[in-house]
Amino acid sequence: MTKLGKDKDDATGQEGQLSSRGGVCLSNLLVTLEQRLSVLSAEEVVWDQAVGRVLAEPVVASSPLPAFARAAMDGFAVQSTDLAEATAERPCCLRITGKAYPARPYLGEVAKGTAIRIMTGAPIPVGADAVVMLEDCEVSPDNQWVYFRRPVAPGRHVIAVGEDVAQGQLVLQAGRRLRPSDVALLVALGLSRCRVVRCPRVGLILTGPELVPPGCPPAVGQIVDSNSPMLAALIDRDGGRLVWLQRLPDERQQLLAVVQQALQQEIDLLLFCGGSSRGDEDFVPQVAAACGELVAHGLALKPGAPTGFAWLFSGPPMTRRLPAVLLPGNPVACLVAYELLAGRIVRRLAGRSWELPHRRRVLPLRDPVVSQPGRLDWVRVRFEQGRAVPLLGRGASSLFSLAEADGFLLVPENVAGYSAETPVEVYLFD
Numbered sequence: 001m002t003k004l005g006k007d008k009d010d011a012t013g014q015e016g017q018l019s020s021r022g023g024v025c026l027s028n029l030l031v032t033l034e035q036r037l038s039v040l041s042a043e044e045v046v047w048d049q050a051v052g053r054v055l056a057e058p059v060v061a062s063s064p065l066p067a068f069a070r071a072a073m074d075g076f077a078v079q080s081t082d083l084a085e086a087t088a089e090r091p092c093c094l095r096i097t098g099k100a101y102p103a104r105p106y107l108g109e110v111a112k113g114t115a116i117r118i119m120t121g122a123p124i125p126v127g128a129d130a131v132v133m134l135e136d137c138e139v140s141p142d143n144q145w146v147y148f149r150r151p152v153a154p155g156r157h158v159i160a161v162g163e164d165v166a167q168g169q170l171v172l173q174a175g176r177r178l179r180p181s182d183v184a185l186l187v188a189l190g191l192s193r194c195r196v197v198r199c200p201r202v203g204l205i206l207t208g209p210e211l212v213p214p215g216c217p218p219a220v221g222q223i224v225d226s227n228s229p230m231l232a233a234l235i236d237r238d239g240g241r242l243v244w245l246q247r248l249p250d251e252r253q254q255l256l257a258v259v260q261q262a263l264q265q266e267i268d269l270l271l272f273c274g275g276s277s278r279g280d281e282d283f284v285p286q287v288a289a290a291c292g293e294l295v296a297h298g299l300a301l302k303p304g305a306p307t308g309f310a311w312l313f314s315g316p317p318m319t320r321r322l323p324a325v326l327l328p329g330n331p332v333a334c335l336v337a338y339e340l341l342a343g344r345i346v347r348r349l350a351g352r353s354w355e356l357p358h359r360r361r362v363l364p365l366r367d368p369v370v371s372q373p374g375r376l377d378w379v380r381v382r383f384e385q386g387r388a389v390p391l392l393g394r395g396a397s398s399l400f401s402l403a404e405a406d407g408f409l410l411v412p413e414n415v416a417g418y419s420a421e422t423p424v425e426v427y428l429f430d
C-alpha cells in the first residue's frame with residue numbers, strides 16, 4: 001500500500017502541508033484503476049426503462065423503416081406518367097376513384113387516368129408512384145375530377161420502404177447512452193426490449209457518532225449527515241444507484257462487522273464516508289486493509305487528502321474483489337473525492353465515460369491561484385463579468401462555498417499555479 005498524506009483535511013482552509021509529506025498521485029492511481037475496472041454485465045430492459053442506459057450490444061434493424069411506402073403529404077396519389085403533359089394552359093384531368101387514410105388503405109389499384117385522395121401517413125396504393133400535394137390540385141365541384149397544371153416526378157412526396165432505416169442496418173452502437181429519440185427508434189423498429197449495461201449498485205457506510213440522518217433534529221454536538229443525499233444524487237447522475245446505507249459510530253469492531261455485512265450485499269462498489277484520516281478514531285483505513293488490500297490512502301489532493309482506494313475480498317475462497325473508495329467526511333472534500341475518483345468508478349461500471357461529466361468553459365482568471373507542485377488542487381470558482389474568480393481559503397467543510405461557486409478548476413500536480421488573466425478550463429456545476 002502507498003500510505004502518505006496529511007492527517008485530516010482542515011476545515012479552516014489551511015490543509016496545505018500535504019506536499020511536504022507527499023501523498024499518492026491521483027493520476028497514477030487512476031491509470032491503474034482504469035485498467036483494472038471493467039464494465040458490468042448486461043441485462044434486458046423494457047423500452048420504458050431504457051433512456052439513459054448504456055447499450056450492451058449493437059442494435060440491428062430486423063425490419064425496414066418505414067415498413068410500407070406512405071404519403072408524406074395530403075393530396076392525390078397518381079401515376080406520374082399521367083401528368084407528363086400537364087401545363088397551366090392545358091391541365092391534366094384525372095378521375096377520383098377513392099380515398100386512402102392512415103390505417104385505412106385504398107385496397108384497389110390506381111389505374112391510368114385515375115387519382116386517389118390520400119392523407120399524410122396513408123399507404124401508397126398499388127399503381128401510384130407519386131403524391132401531388134393538395135395545394136397543387138384543383139378538384140371539380142362534384143368531387144369527381146382533379147386537375148393538375150404541371151407534371152410530377154416519380155417518388156414525389158412518397159416515403160419509400162426502408163427510406164429511413166434499411167433492414168439489417170446497424171442503427172445504434174454498443175456503448176451508446178440511449179437518448180429519448182433512440183428509444184423512439186427502437187420501438188418504431190418493433191423492439192420493445194434491449195440489452196443494456198447493468199446499473200451499478202452502490203453501498204455506503206458513513207462513520208461518525210455525531211451524524212444524524214437527514215430530516216432528524218441534531219442534539220447538541222450532533223450534525224446532520226449531509227453527505228449521503230449528495231452522494232446518492234451524484235451516484236444517480238453517474239448511472240448508478242445507492243442501494244444500501246449504514247451509519248455507525250467510530251467503533252472498530254462494529255465497522256468490521258458492517259463491512260462483512262456489506263460484502264454479503266449485491267453491490268458493485270462500496271463507499272466509506274468519514275473516518276478515513278489518521279486520527280485516533282479513524283478506523284476505516286485499518287478495517288479496509290484487514291478486509292482486503294488498501295491500494296492507496298492519502299492522496300496528494302486538496303481538498304480531499306484523506307481519500308483512499310481498496311479492494312475488499314469476499315466469498316470463499318476470496319474470489320470476489322469489491323472496489324471500495326474511502327471518502328473524507330468533510331463535505332467539500334467528500335464531493336471532490338467522489339468527483340475525481342468514486343464517480344469515475346461508478347461511470348466505468350455503468351459503461352459511461354471515465355472523463356468528468358461536467359460541461360467546460362475556458363475563462364481568464366481574475367485572481368492568481370497558487371498550488372504546491374506535486375499536489376492536485378481542486379479550486380471553486382465563481383463567474384464574474386466573463387472571468388473566473390477563485391474562492392480561496394474556504395476550507396473543506398463549507399457547503400455554502402459550493403452553493404456560491406459556478407464550477408471548479410483543477411491545478412494539476414505538475415503546475416505550481418496560475419497568474420491572473422491566465423485562461424483556465426472551468427468545469428461547470430450545472
Ligand code: AMP
Binds near residue numbers: 207210225226228330
Ligand atoms: P471525518 O472525515 O470523519 O474525520 O470527518 C471530518 C468532518 O466531516 C467532521 O467535522 C465530521 O463531523 C464531518 N462529517 C463526517 N461525515 C459527515 C457527513 N456524512 N455529513 C456531513 N458532515 C460529515
Ligand code: MG
Binds near residue numbers: 207274275329
Ligand atoms: Mg468522523
